[in-house]
Amino acid sequence: MHSMKVDVLLGLQWGDEGKGKIVDVLTPKYDIIARFQGGPNAGHTLEFNGQKHVLHTIPSGIFHPKTINIIGNGVIIDLKILQEELEKLIAKGAKPSKNLVISKKSHLILPSHRLLDAAYETYKGKAKIGSTLKGIGPTYTDKTARLGLRMGDLNMKNFKERYQQLKELHFGILKTYSFDTTKHKIDGLSFEDYEQKWMQAIDFIKDIPILDSEQFINTSLRSGKKILAEGAQGTLLDIDFGSYPFVTSSNTISAAVCTGLGVAPNKIGKVYGVFKAYCTRVGSGPFPTELFDNTGEELRQKGHEFGATTGRKRRCGWLDLPALKYAIMINGVTDLIITKADVMDDFDEIEVCTQYKINETKIDYMPYEILDDNLEVILETHQGWKQTITEAIRIKQLPFPFINYIQYIEKAVDCPITIVSVGPDRKQTIFRH
Ligand code: GDP
Ligand code: IMO
Ligand code: MG
Numbered sequence: 001m002h003s004m005k006v007d008v009l010l011g012l013q014w015g016d017e018g019k020g021k022i023v024d025v026l027t028p029k030y031d032i033i034a035r036f037q038g039g040p041n042a043g044h045t046l047e048f049n050g051q052k053h054v055l056h057t058i059p060s061g062i063f064h065p066k067t068i069n070i071i072g073n074g075v076i077i078d079l080k081i082l083q084e085e086l087e088k089l090i091a092k093g094a095k096p097s098k099n100l101v102i103s104k105k106s107h108l109i110l111p112s113h114r115l116l117d118a119a120y121e122t123y124k125g126k127a128k129i130g131s132t133l134k135g136i137g138p139t140y141t142d143k144t145a146r147l148g149l150r151m152g153d154l155n156m157k158n159f160k161e162r163y164q165q166l167k168e169l170h171f172g173i174l175k176t177y178s179f180d181t182t183k184h185k186i187d188g189l190s191f192e193d194y195e196q197k198w199m200q201a202i203d204f205i206k207d208i209p210i211l212d213s214e215q216f217i218n219t220s221l222r223s224g225k226k227i228l229a230e231g232a233q234g235t236l237l238d239i240d241f242g243s244y245p246f247v248t249s250s251n252t253i254s255a256a257v258c259t260g261l262g263v264a265p266n267k268i269g270k271v272y273g274v275f276k277a278y279c280t281r282v283g284s285g286p287f288p289t290e291l292f293d294n295t296g297e298e299l300r301q302k303g304h305e306f307g308a309t310t311g312r313k314r315r316c317g318w319l320d321l322p323a324l325k326y327a328i329m330i331n332g333v334t335d336l337i338i339t340k341a342d343v344m345d346d347f348d349e350i351e352v353c354t355q356y357k358i359n360e361t362k363i364d365y366m367p368y369e370i371l372d373d374n375l376e377v378i379l380e381t382h383q384g385w386k387q388t389i390t391e392a393i394r395i396k397q398l399p400f401p402f403i404n405y406i407q408y409i410e411k412a413v414d415c416p417i418t419i420v421s422v423g424p425d426r427k428q429t430i431f432r433h
Helices: 019-029 077-090 111-127 136-144 151-155 159-178 191-207 215-222 253-261 294-302 320-330 400-413
Strands: 006-012 030-035 042-046 051-055 066-072 100-103 226-232 268-276 279-283 315-317 335-338 349-358 361-363 375-383 417-421 430-433
Touching: 006 019, 006 253, 019 042, 019 226, 019 268, 019 335, 030 315, 042 136, 042 349, 051 100, 051 417, 077 191, 100 136, 100 215, 111 136, 111 159, 111 191, 159 349, 226 253, 268 320, 294 315, 320 349, 320 400, 335 400, 349 400, 375 400, 400 417
Parallel strands: 006 226, 006 268, 030 066, 030 226, 066 100, 268 335, 335 417
Antiparallel strands: 042 051, 279 315, 349 361, 349 375, 417 430
């Protein structure tokens, strides 16, 4: 049998595009779902049977018992958060020890990484990133600096020693930042209490197989298994191509599937790009189409735009076509998925950014100077559909102005929209073509 390819699903904006929901919907078509980057800064929401579930580290295929879920080598793990996620799943009747595996090469987020995250944000003051403070930046920094600890190290005799050594290095850095480690709470706990829970989690997660996931994945591909890679964050938060420095610390794009799972570039298949019918962003950084008026507030309220990980208000604005085109280009998107258009069901008019204007010059790509105060957006107005679309189960049931809007986007970005999500539930998903 000739080898299968890995399909990819990722976010094309600043995260929270609805990736978790769509992965859950697509899971029956796959044997394996694999996360390839990011960590518990992610919050992926799934809804079915009237219940809502939020996942942070665990792939969104976990509720399908026949699907294997992989936490790949590119992912970073906070053991305490992982334990809590596992406990919640087990309480809901899932059996993660049967369908979850973790790469030996995934790096560990130490409690002291979380202190460093807080220290760096405090140091940045007004220029802070608005990090989720889950220790993402410091952990990827230590990975690159060749100081990190990995899942596979947990079983080694000298683990505690290496842990202490790295922790002491971190405390040394914290001192130079005059960071008071006794005052800072990590998710409501003192450092010592957090550390104790983190250590206890090592025992708790012993039921989950730790393996060479790159071997597992490539063997699975050769034996004809279908794999979907699930992205976290979004393209505009990518460490290289996002609005640096207001980004996360990993590559969030399709190329990261290769390094984050150990899959060769010629083994990548379809690339599903998920985008909201408008835009949101949590934390600081440029957001050209951001709305500061009632319309922005309406999007936030109707779209329940509050963070799934931190509960923070998400900033809201119109759909940004230059940014979307950029994301499609960087990822090689083959299939677009539009979510949350239903949030605008009552809107008389919907605006879309078609170009930027920078120093009187019109451009239709993302400029390096995105942080420039002189960046203006050129908006185009579209007629709203003024009809509820949340009940639709077939394309034909969708109102004409909405179909028009979909076709307009497809033409503008030159990529087909093959899935339309019309609500948070699994069932509120329409396939096209
Ligand atoms: P993710 O991080 O990309 O998985 O997205 P989040 O879960 O952080 O945020 C998306 C939110 O929108 C969640 O609350 C979902 O339940 C919800 N959602 C997903 N798709 C739709 C949709 O088509 N319509 C509406 N109204 N909500 C949606
Ligand atoms: P999902 O997978 C939205 C944002 C943070 C901050 C910046 C850096 O649910 O789409 P970090 O904690 O990585 O140091 O934060 O990135 N951010 C997200 N925004 N969705 C996410 O994940 C995010 N993960 C990080 O708000 O601005
Ligand atoms: Mg999210």
